[in-house]
Amino acid sequence: MNFKGVLLFPLLLISQPDTSFLNKLYRYYLTKSACYGSLKDLCYSVGHRLSGSPQAAKAVTWSLNTLKTYGADEVFLQEVKVPHWVRGKKEWCKVFTKNKKVKSFEVLALGGSISTNGILKAPAVRVKSFDELEKIGKVAIEGKIVFYDTRFDDGLISQGEAYGKAVSYRSKGASMAAKYGARAVLIRSMTSCRDNEPHTGQMRYDTSISNIKIPAFALSYSGADELSISFDNNEIDYIQLYSDCRQYPDTLSYNVIADLKGTTHPDKIILIGGHLDSWDVGHGAHDDGAGIVQSMEIIRAFKQLGYKPKHTIRVVCFMNEENGLRGANRYAEETKNKGWKHVAAMESDAGGFTPRGFGIDTTSGLFKKIYAHRDLLEKYLIQYLHDEGGGADIGPLEKLGVPCIGFIPDGQRYFDLHHTRQDTFDKIHKRELELGGAAMAALVYLIDILTD
Amino acid sequence: MNFKGVLLFPLLLISQPDTSFLNKLYRYYLTKSACYGSLKDLCYSVGHRLSGSPQAAKAVTWSLNTLKTYGADEVFLQEVKVPHWVRGKKEWCKVFTKNKKVKSFEVLALGGSISTNGILKAPAVRVKSFDELEKIGKVAIEGKIVFYDTRFDDGLISQGEAYGKAVSYRSKGASMAAKYGARAVLIRSMTSCRDNEPHTGQMRYDTSISNIKIPAFALSYSGADELSISFDNNEIDYIQLYSDCRQYPDTLSYNVIADLKGTTHPDKIILIGGHLDSWDVGHGAHDDGAGIVQSMEIIRAFKQLGYKPKHTIRVVCFMNEENGLRGANRYAEETKNKGWKHVAAMESDAGGFTPRGFGIDTTSGLFKKIYAHRDLLEKYLIQYLHDEGGGADIGPLEKLGVPCIGFIPDGQRYFDLHHTRQDTFDKIHKRELELGGAAMAALVYLIDILTD
Numbered sequence: 001m002n003f004k005g006v007l008l009f010p011l012l013l014i015s016q017p018d019t020s021f022l023n024k025l026y027r028y029y030l031t032k033s034a035c036y037g038s039l040k041d042l043c044y045s046v047g048h049r050l051s052g053s054p055q056a057a058k059a060v061t062w063s064l065n066t067l068k069t070y071g072a073d074e075v076f077l078q079e080v081k082v083p084h085w086v087r088g089k090k091e092w093c094k095v096f097t098k099n100k101k102v103k104s105f106e107v108l109a110l111g112g113s114i115s116t117n118g119i120l121k122a123p124a125v126r127v128k129s130f131d132e133l134e135k136i137g138k139v140a141i142e143g144k145i146v147f148y149d150t151r152f153d154d155g156l157i158s159q160g161e162a163y164g165k166a167v168s169y170r171s172k173g174a175s176m177a178a179k180y181g182a183r184a185v186l187i188r189s190m191t192s193c194r195d196n197e198p199h200t201g202q203m204r205y206d207t208s209i210s211n212i213k214i215p216a217f218a219l220s221y222s223g224a225d226e227l228s229i230s231f232d233n234n235e236i237d238y239i240q241l242y243s244d245c246r247q248y249p250d251t252l253s254y255n256v257i258a259d260l261k262g263t264t265h266p267d268k269i270i271l272i273g274g275h276l277d278s279w280d281v282g283h284g285a286h287d288d289g290a291g292i293v294q295s296m297e298i299i300r301a302f303k304q305l306g307y308k309p310k311h312t313i314r315v316v317c318f319m320n321e322e323n324g325l326r327g328a329n330r331y332a333e334e335t336k337n338k339g340w341k342h343v344a345a346m347e348s349d350a351g352g353f354t355p356r357g358f359g360i361d362t363t364s365g366l367f368k369k370i371y372a373h374r375d376l377l378e379k380y381l382i383q384y385l386h387d388e389g390g391g392a393d394i395g396p397l398e399k400l401g402v403p404c405i406g407f408i409p410d411g412q413r414y415f416d417l418h419h420t421r422q423d424t425f426d427k428i429h430k431r432e433l434e435l436g437g438a439a440m441a442a443l444v445y446l447i448d449i450l451t452d
Numbered sequence: 453m454n455f456k457g458v459l460l461f462p463l464l465l466i467s468q469p470d471t472s473f474l475n476k477l478y479r480y481y482l483t484k485s486a487c488y489g490s491l492k493d494l495c496y497s498v499g500h501r502l503s504g505s506p507q508a509a510k511a512v513t514w515s516l517n518t519l520k521t522y523g524a525d526e527v528f529l530q531e532v533k534v535p536h537w538v539r540g541k542k543e544w545c546k547v548f549t550k551n552k553k554v555k556s557f558e559v560l561a562l563g564g565s566i567s568t569n570g571i572l573k574a575p576a577v578r579v580k581s582f583d584e585l586e587k588i589g590k591v592a593i594e595g596k597i598v599f600y601d602t603r604f605d606d607g608l609i610s611q612g613e614a615y616g617k618a619v620s621y622r623s624k625g626a627s628m629a630a631k632y633g634a635r636a637v638l639i640r641s642m643t644s645c646r647d648n649e650p651h652t653g654q655m656r657y658d659t660s661i662s663n664i665k666i667p668a669f670a671l672s673y674s675g676a677d678e679l680s681i682s683f684d685n686n687e688i689d690y691i692q693l694y695s696d697c698r699q700y701p702d703t704l705s706y707n708v709i710a711d712l713k714g715t716t717h718p719d720k721i722i723l724i725g726g727h728l729d730s731w732d733v734g735h736g737a738h739d740d741g742a743g744i745v746q747s748m749e750i751i752r753a754f755k756q757l758g759y760k761p762k763h764t765i766r767v768v769c770f771m772n773e774e775n776g777l778r779g780a781n782r783y784a785e786e787t788k789n790k791g792w793k794h795v796a797a798m799e800s801d802a803g804g805f806t807p808r809g810f811g812i813d814t815t816s817g818l819f820k821k822i823y824a825h826r827d828l829l830e831k832y833l834i835q836y837l838h839d840e841g842g843g844a845d846i847g848p849l850e851k852l853g854v855p856c857i858g859f860i861p862d863g864q865r866y867f868d869l870h871h872t873r874q875d876t877f878d879k880i881h882k883r884e885l886e887l888g889g890a891a892m893a894a895l896v897y898l899i900d901i902l903t904d
Contacts, residue, residue, distance in 0.1 A: 031606050
C-alpha cells in the first residue's frame with residue numbers, strides 16, 4: 001500500500017503500524033499525558049476506596065467527570081451491588097510471654113474478617129502448612145490462636161508465582177483452622193519485603209470447610225519473623241487480639257464506562273480497564289489507581305493526537321475487584337444481555353511500574369498478529385509477549401470467549417506495597433507510570449489497525 | 453549429546469545450557485547472594501570514593517579483602533596513577549535581583565572545575581544552545597556568567613539517549629563560554645527528575661576551544677527552572693558564585709583484580725567488571741557500587757554452587773571511570789603487554805535496577821551464540837539482546853578486539869540519582885540488585901559453556 005493516499009490519510013488506510021505515530025504517542029505520554037497528575041488527584045482528593053465506602057462513591061463521580069473532560073463520546077454508569085465491609089477503628093495484637101513481657105505487633109485484619117468481639121485472649125499454636133495443621137488436629141488446636149508460619153518463596157523470580165503459592169493461607173486459613181476449633185488466625189503477609197507493614201487482602205469463610213467464623217489478621221514480614229522466634233524459644237504464654245471490623249448490607253455502586261466511538265466498526269469494542277476500588281489502607285496508588293489512570297488516558301491521548309480509531313475504544317473502571325469481582329461479573333452479564341462484541345479486552349492491574357510486555361490470549365489469532373510486530377515493539381519497552389492470562393476483572397469476559405490481554409509491568413516492587421499503608425502516591429515513578437500507559441495505548445493502536 | 457555421561461558430569465561435558473543450573477543460580481542470588489549486604493557495607497563503611505580520595509584507597513582494600521573471602525584463586529592489584537580533584541568545603545550560588553532580593557540555589561561544582569577563587573560576582577546571560585552562544589558572541593558574553601538553559605529531552609524513551617544529547621554542555625560548556633570571555637558557567641543537571649538535587653559529573657577544559665579556565669556548576673532541575681523564570685522576567689541584577697575545589701597532583705591507586713581459574717582453558721579470560729570509584733557525593737550506590745558487588749559476587753556464586761568454569765573468570769574493579777578512565781586504559785595496556793586473551797568482557801555500570809538484557813558486540817559471533825538461546829533467557833528476565841556497546845571501562849578492550857557486553861538494567865530511575873547526593877544505599881532494591889547479578893552470572897555461564 002505504498003501510494004500517495006497513505007501519506008495523506010495514514011490513519012484511515014494503513015494496515016501496518018505507523019512508527020511515526022508510535023513515536024508521537026510515546027512523546028505525548030512522556031511529556032503531555034495526564035496519568036501522573038490524575039493519579040495524584042485520585043490519591044489525594046479521594047484516597048483509598050474500598051467497595052461500599054464513601055470514598056468509593058466519590059471515586060465513581062471522580063472518574064465519571066474526568067472521563068467527560070477527556071473527550072469521551074459517551075460516559076455512563078453500570079449499577080452493581082457490592083459488599084460493604086468496614087475495618088473499624090482499632091486493631092492490635094499483643095503477645096504475653098511466660099516471663100511477663102508484652103510485645104506489640106502491627107496487624108491488619110484481613111478483608112471480610114469478623115471482629116474479635118472485644119478482646120480475644122487465647123494460647124497460640126504455630127503450624128508451617130495446612131498439612132501440619134491437619135496432622136496436629138483438634139487436640140493441639142482447639143481454643144487456640146493459630147499462627148500460619150508459611151513463607152512467601154523469595155527464591156522464585158516471579159513474585160506473582162510466589163503470591164499464588166502462598167495466598168491460600170490468607171483466603172481459607174481461617175476456615176481451615178476453625179474446622180479444628182481455633183479461635184483466630186494470624187498469617188504472614190504475602191510479600192518478600194522485610195519491613196514492618198502488614199498486608200491485608202480478601203479472606204473468605206468457606207462453609208464447605210467449616211461453618212464457624214473466626215477472626216483473621218495479617219502480621220508484617222518482620223513481625224512474623226519475631227513471632228516465629230518467640231515460638232522457637234517457647235516463650236509465649238498467650239496472645240491478645242482486638243478488631244472491630246464489621247460487614248454491612250450490600251451497597252449500590254457502579255462500574256464507570258466511557259466510549260470513544262469507532263469510525264469503521266462502532267459496534268466492535270476494544271476494552272481497556274482497571275479497577276476503581278482499592279483496599280482501605282494507603283492510597284491504592286499502584287493497586288489499582290495506576291491501571292485506572294492509564295486506562296482513562298487512552299481517550300485523552302487519542303483525542304489530543306487526533307487519532308480516530310476504527311473500533312470503539314471502551315474504558316471500564318471496574319468496581320469491587322478486591323473483594324468480590326461484582327463489577328467484573330456485572331459487566332460480563334451485560335455483555336451477554338446487550339450482545340456487545342469485543343475485539344479484545346485489556347487490563348492493567350499489576351502496578352504502575354516500568355513496562356515489560358503483555359500476556360495475550362492465543363485462542364483468537366490476536367496473539368499471532370501482535371507477535372508478528374515483536375521487533376518493532378521492542379524499542380518501546382514491550383519486550384515480553386506471551387500466552388498468559390488477562391486479569392481478574394476481564395476473567396468473566398474470557399469465559400465468554402473474548403480475547404483477553406494483561407499488561408505486564410516489572411513485578412519486583414509490586415508485592416512490597418500491595419494492600420499496605422505504603423501503597424501511596426509517592427511510590428509512583430512518573431516516567432514508569434506514563435510508559436505503562438503508552439505501552440497500553442500502543443497495543444490498542446496495533447489491535448485497532450490489525451483487526452477488521 | 454544425549455548419553456549417560458551428560459548426566460554424570462554435566463558441568464564438564466554439556467555444550468547446551470543446563471536449565472536446572474540456571475534455576476539453582478537464580479535461587480542462589482535471590483536467597484543467598486551477598487550482593488545486597490556487600491553493597492550496604494561498601495556504602496556505609498567506605499561511602500563515596502572519588503579517585504585519589506582516602507575513601508577510594510579504602511575501597512581498594514575493601515574489595516581486595518572481600519574478593520579473598522569469596523574464594524578467588526588469585527587476587528591482585530594493578531597500579532594506576534589517577535587524578536585527584538577535591539570539591540572543598542563550600543559551594544553556593546546567590547542570585548541578586550534588580551529589586552534587591554536574594555535567591556539561593558543548590559549547586560554542585562562540576563568535577564574538574566577550578567574554584568571561583570573567592571566570591572565571583574558578575575552579571576548573567578542565558579543561552580539555550582551552543583549555537584545561540586556563538587551567535588550572541590563576545591559582545592553579549594564577556595565578563596558574564598553563562599547559564600546554559602538546555603533541557604534534557606523528557607520525550608525520549610531512553611534516558612541514556614537524552615543524556616548523550618545533553619552532556620556536551622556539562623563536558624565542554626565552560627571552555628565554549630570561556631572562548632567568548634565568560635567568567636563562569638551554570639548548567640542544568642543531566643536529568644528528567646524534577647527535584648532540587650544538582651547532578652555533578654566530569655567537565656574538561658578543552659584547550660582546542662579555549663586556554664582560559666573558568667568555574668562550572670550544575671543547578672538542580674527545579675533550580676534551573678526557577679532561574680529560567682528569573683531570566684524570562686528580566687529580574688536578575690547579578691549572580692554570586694563560590695567554590696573552593698582544587699586539583700592536586702596525580703595519586704597512586706589501583707584496579708583490583710580477582711581470578712577464578714578455568715579448568716579447561718585457564719589462559720582464556722571471561723572478564724566481568726564495574727568501577728570502584730564514584731563521584732564525591734551520596735554513596736555511589738547505583739553508580740557503580742551495584743556493578744562492583746554484582747561483578748564480585750560471581751566468584752562467590754560459582755564457588756558456593758560448585759560450578760567450575762572452563763575459562764578463567766576474572767573480576768575487575770576498575771579505578772577512575774568517573775573522571776579519567778585511567779584504570780580502564782591501564783588494564784588494556786597490560787592486556788597488550790601480557791598477551792592476556794579475553795573470550796569476552798562484560799560491564800555493569802547502569803545501576804542496580806531490574807534487569808532487561810544485554811548489549812552484545814556482534815563482531816566475534818558471540819552475539820549469535822547467545823541469541824540462539826533467547827527463548828530460554830526470557831523467563832530469567834533477560835528479554836532484550838541487541839548489538840550495542842559494552843561500557844566505558846571495557847571500551848579500551850573493545851578497541852583491542854575483545855567482544856564486549858554491557859549489562860542493561862531498566863533505565864528509567866538511573867538518571868534521577870546519577871551523580872547526586874541521593875545515590876545512596878536506601879535507593880537499592882534488594883531483589884532488583886540480585887536479579888541483575890544473576891543475569892550477569894547466567895550470561896557468563898552461557899559464554900563459558902558455549903565457547904571453546
